[in-house]
Amino acid sequence: MSSAAENRYDVVIVGAGIVGLATARQLLQARPELRLAILEKEAEIAAHQSGRNSGVLHSGIYYPPGSLKARTAIAGRKAMLAYCSEQGIETRICGKVIIATRDSELGRLRDLEERASANGVRAERLGPERLAEIEPRAAGVAALAVPEAGIVDYGAVCRALCREVERAGALLYLESAVRGIRGDRQGVRVETAKGEVAGRLLVNCAGLHSDRVAALDAPVADGTHIVPFRGEYWALRPARRHLVRGLIYPVPDPSFPFLGVHLTTTIGGGVLAGPNAVLALAREGYRWRDASPRHIAALAADRGLWRLARRYWRTGAGEVWRSLSKNAFVRELRRLLPELGADDLERAPAGVRAQALRPDGALVDDFAIVETERAIHVVNAPSPAATASLEIGSAIAAKAMDRLGRG
Ligand SMILES: Cc1cc2nc3c(=O)[nH]c(=O)nc-3n(C[C@H](O)[C@H](O)[C@H](O)COP(=O)(O)OP(=O)(O)OC[C@H]3O[C@@H](n4cnc5c(N)ncnc54)[C@H](O)[C@@H]3O)c2cc1C
Structure with missing residues (x-):
């Protein structure tokens, strides 16, 4: 990288995951003359959450009506389908069934049905016979069919977005971890592992490190920070x-909507089982042995996490147990798919979710975007942010254009 004066851009985006790339795409669609740089710490794009997920195109059924998650997932699913069709990326609208496996889950299934209707998402209540027509090997006392849910390879989406924005003039700097951020008269200077870049505005889409990147810009006043939860798959x-024909899910626990192992077909023809959710021992801790002493010390001192753990230790212990014991994992899945045996499953790569946590121990439920004098920080973009990425990108692009002057 040469000097900052030469490396001057209108917008500097940190992170070449799906949110950063979608933001670049939406910005350049609206304002093709903008000079854009994307800084990525890895040697390739989509190396973390965007390349290690379930590949589900979510319908938007779960999220509180009016929330950013609901709005961007519903519109984002449509935008993603249109984008994939334009780019020749395969998608499959295979539908999802959300299954109540015991009577005690029927109340929550009913709530979900109401939520679907409030969000304008099509959902059909199923009895066991109708469930058997859609997913013959699944079992349950009742279910909801969500026909609009589907699958895609988000890694392929990221590659298409990257090609498109580079063709439109954006510069992608790989192996360029952001290490420092400071203001200057024209905007912002960003120190990276490979040199300095200057811009009028910074957009932080750093996923698992978004809180650290935000803290380089300005102290996070309310202490909200990222906690990484590993999701293991078989x-x-x-x-x-x-x-499995399509997507088979349990009824979610409203306190932990991301919990509950499920079965998902993939675009490549496979079927994934999982993910569970265990505290990762490093921000990118894909295995138990990926443990960072600095991260573990931070976890041990994390009051918010202690508060969360005190409240939900049973749930957490169950997730750890299912991580350590394949049989326990299979037992959980067998509630949905009784024929499944431990020998039917082989290990698959894990992903790590970036989940924002408040100091009072509450998980941040909705997507969260925070603005400072020189930056826009995406501080919470967990699932369904891949589905919603083009809409999140549009929302950030609109904020960025307001800041830059609509020109
Ligand atoms: C196990 C799992 C399953 C999921 N399943 C689904 C699903 O089925 N459907 C769905 O819609 N969503 C799903 N999600 C959520 C979805 O994958 C994420 O919400 C989305 O990928 C977030 O994208 P991102 O760009 O914010 O983050 P990321 O993809 O993590 O990208 C952030 C990028 O920033 C880079 N970076 C970090 N720090 C720095 C730095 N200092 N300098 C430069 N670069 C930096 C990273 O290397 C990374 O490339 C799942 C997530 C996980 C983990």
Whole structure:
């Protein structure tokens, strides 16, 4: 990288995951003359959450009506389908069933049905016979069918977005971890592992490190920070993939909407089982042995996390147990798919979710975007942010254009 004066841009985006790339795309669609730089710490794009997820195109059924999640997931799913069709990226609207496996879950299933209607998402209540027509190997006392849910390979989406924005003039700097941010008269100077870049505005889409990048710009006043939760997967052996046709989910626990192992077919023809959710011992801790002493010390001193753990230790212990014991994991899945056996599953790569936590121990539920004098920080973009990415990108682009002057 040469000097900052030469490396001067209108917008400097940190993070080449799906949110950063979608933001670049939406900015350049609206204002093709903008000079854009994307700074990525890894040697490739989509190396973390965007390349390590379930690949589900969510319908938007789960989220509180009017929330950013609901609005951007519903509109984002449509935008993503249109984008994939334009780019020749395969998608499959295979539908999802959300299954109540015991009577005690029927109340929550009913709430979900009401939420679907409030969000304008199509959902059909199923009895066991109708469920058997859609997913013959699944079992439950009742279910909701969500026909609009589907699948896509978000890694392929990221590659298409990257090609498009580079063609439109954006510069992608790989292996360029952001280490410092300071203001100057024209905007912002960003120190990276490879040199300095200057811009009028910074957009932080750093996922698992978004709080650290935000803290380089300005202290986070309310102490909200990222806690990484690893999601481990198993894959159905090829001979058993016929057990699942589309997407099979349990009824979610409203306190932990991201919990609950499920079964998802993938664009590549596989079937994933998972993910669970265990506290990762490093921000990018994909295995138990990926443990960072600095991170563990921070977790031990994290009051918000202690508060969360005190309230939900049973839930957390269950997730750890399912991580350590394949049989426990299979038992959980068997509630949805009774024929499944431990021998049907082989290990698949894990992902790590970036989840924002408040100092009072509350998980930040909605997507969160915070603005400072020189930056826009995406401080919470967990699932369904891949589905919603083009809409989140549009929302950030609108904020950025307001800041830059609509020109
Ligand atoms: C296990 C799992 C399953 C999921 N399933 C689904 C699903 O089925 N459907 C769905 O819609 N969503 C799903 N999600 C959520 C979705 O994957 C994420 O919300 C989305 O990918 C977030 O994208 P991002 O760009 O914000 O983050 P990321 O993809 O993590 O990108 C952030 C980028 O910033 C870079 N970076 C970090 N720090 C720095 C720095 N200092 N300098 C430069 N670069 C930096 C990182 O290397 C990374 O490339 C899932 C997530 C996980 C983990």
